Amino acid sequence: MEKTGFGRLGIDVNVLFIAESLWVKKMYGMINKAVKDMVLKDFGASKWSEIMQISQVSEDSFLTLRIYDDDVTYSLVGAAADVLELPVDQVLDAFGVHWVMHAAPEHYDQILIATGNELIEFLKNVNGLHDRITTTFVDYRPPWFELEHISEKEFKLHYHSGRSGLSSFVRGLIRGLGQRFETSVEFVDVQPQEVASGEHTTFHVKCATN
């Protein structure tokens, strides 16, 4: 898809992965807010009320820059899985797509635009964007990505994080990027790697521009 410029197209990989970056120990409110937005948008207010009730999270007005305990987010995601009768991994995957398609473009559209025009280019720039974002969110530790180029339509993305359990979310981010750039994405393999701490997952992806 031809890049359309400021004020229009959506997301960039960079900002997409900010979500995971911020998901360390303490959560910025933008994550919880995005979870809420996703449920409201896709499942309605009554489901969100149920989720709030089950999660026992006391407040549902999340502020972007306020730092919340990560238990809040995990409680929300866990409750969402219960209420929506979906596996947690599927909820995280859906949240990844939502983040790419809706949450990040709402406020970071121009940054996304400046990052790249297509899937692989975005993935290449993820680390660079995280470097820049660290200048604003000084206390978060972004994940690290290595892009292993196989061909123009096939690559392996190595996802390294100090935190475990979020590979499904990253998978959703990649799927969302595919939608964002009208590129079909096929996961040939998603392979967790043995690491002493945190997580290293390799996503073997085949892609093709629609």
Place this chain on the structure above:
Amino acid sequence: MKNDYWSWCLQFFPMVLVLDDNAKILKASDAIQLKVNQDLEGEHLSKVFEIVRPRYTEKQLNLTSLIGNLFLMHSHDRRIAIRGQLVAGEFSDQKCYFFVGSPWMGWLKRHSPDTVLNGEDFPIHDAQLEQEFFISTQQSMLSDLEELTENLKEARDLAQQADKAKSEFVSHISHEMRTPLNGVISAINLLSEQELSNHTADLALIAKSSSDILLGIINEVLDFSRIGSDTVSIESGDFCPYALANYVSRMLAVRAEAKGLTLLADVPEGATTACSGDEEKIRQVLVNLVGNAIKFSDTGTVSISVDCKSSGSDTFSIRFEVKDQGRGIAESDHAKVFDPFWCKRTGLSSTESSTGLGLSICSQLVQLMGGKLGFSSELGVGSTFWFELELEGGSEELIEITSTPEKVSKFEGSVLLVDDNSVNLTLGKLTLEHFGLNVSCAADGEEAVRKASHDMYDLILMDITMPLLDGIEATRQLRKKYSQADLPIVALTANISAIDKGRYEAAGMNGTLLKPLVDAELIAVLNRWLGPCEIAVNDKGGKSPATAVLSVSESETAPVLDKKILDKLIADIGKINVKFVVNQFFTETNTLMHSLRSAFNSSDNPGVKKIAHTLGSSVLAFGAMRFGSMLRAIEQSAKTGELSLANETLDSIESGCAGALAAIEAHVRQIDPSFDKQLNS
């Protein structure tokens, strides 16, 4: 080496222009060239770009002088905007200037949002992307706060609506509860006047006490609800604090005496001070504090003191103090005393009750009046509650003497009672007649206006909510004819908010009387507008069928039944209520007759007088003129000690009663053939 400057610049900046002394472009980097749809080489800088900063005045750019300045410029076609600076260098062995920079993101965002920029357009050291991220995040935060504020506003509005609805509900329910309670209290008062067996009298006393407590609870809940919903306003009028203390002391003296307490008003003889304030609310607070002192004392004295000190040219510091020797309050409870629903129930008798709202209401009322309420208390020793107010001076002349709630039980005058509730009307009529008044009734505003236009009345007690014409509109119409001095009209209502009172006053009403009718308040109103009067039996003859007191000779010539009176009563109460009211009358008459016989047989002269009075009022209201006049005559004879307690007299009474009841029953049957006489035990 000759291209060193160019290569170095490109390593640090994506957008580079080489300019000669005249600002002609010698070379442009691809990043610029791609964005500007023309060949830049050979063009003058100002022909391609509009330079926003730095400002320059010379027609020809003096580039040397602009080295070190921040350059902000955009292409004339507005496809690209650049921010950067000039540095001196060499290009092709000539001295020249290098413009080095990157996209001017702020300008493009605003003026050329379709321009596509890529990550490589921004050198690593360029913080515009971070700045953009930061600004976007702040905007997101701002959006969150705006959304949160809107949510809070909506929640607040909803809460206020709910609170208002709750207040309206409480007010409505209170009104609905007052109306039947009016009937209960009036009926119990009338019942208590009857000769009752000890057991029945005990039950009546319990019913009276319970209904008084219920009325008190309803009033407190209503007050609390109104204060909470900010519908209470402070009014101003002239009054004397000393007189007020005396009034409250006398008003509650009976209650204190009943518990074996002494209630004293420590007021200097003849002391007066004219103040301007909300006398009604100050009285309410004082009554509550004294009432509590009585309630929570078992022995000793309760004293009320007033201290008025001049605090300015025309202002006074007023301090009311209520001291008791009662149970006191434990220090651990001191902080909770003014909390809503706090109450120390320990030791309250079955006839006492507390919602725990009284002191909270007092505290809020005093606050509304700009004053302070406080206390000192020691468990087992007693309490002293006080409140202080700063009040302006009032007019001595305008002070309405706060009347002593004397036990005036007789009044003179004619009263028009207006109420669409037939039971209220009947009971109210009987109550007023019990006070010796000549009472006419009207069931709606139209009838009230019609009657008041035709007949002269000394006072109208006007219900507010009625069909056809409500009390406010009826008052407006009557005020066109009669002034407030000529014809006092007192609102008879369960609604007593400041707004309601304002509406009543604006319509021309003289005051408000709260339903259900409480003797003390009714007496105060009658006292004010009619003046007390000891009825002399012979003086009242012929004034009104219902209150007529006939001479003994008249008792022989008066008709057994004045059908007009009975018809009017039936019309007043409505045919639907005839069966109930007439049977109730028969039952009461039988009971009273039984008591009268007992009094005769035991030569109980005072008893005969009392029963004859009660029974006389009742039968005259039903038009039994001969029997009524007979009873009045007996009452008078008993009063003067001339009554013969011979059997003949009793026989005459029995005969008169039987004749009256038979005539009433026959007439009622004519009106309602289905009428079935039923005497309840």
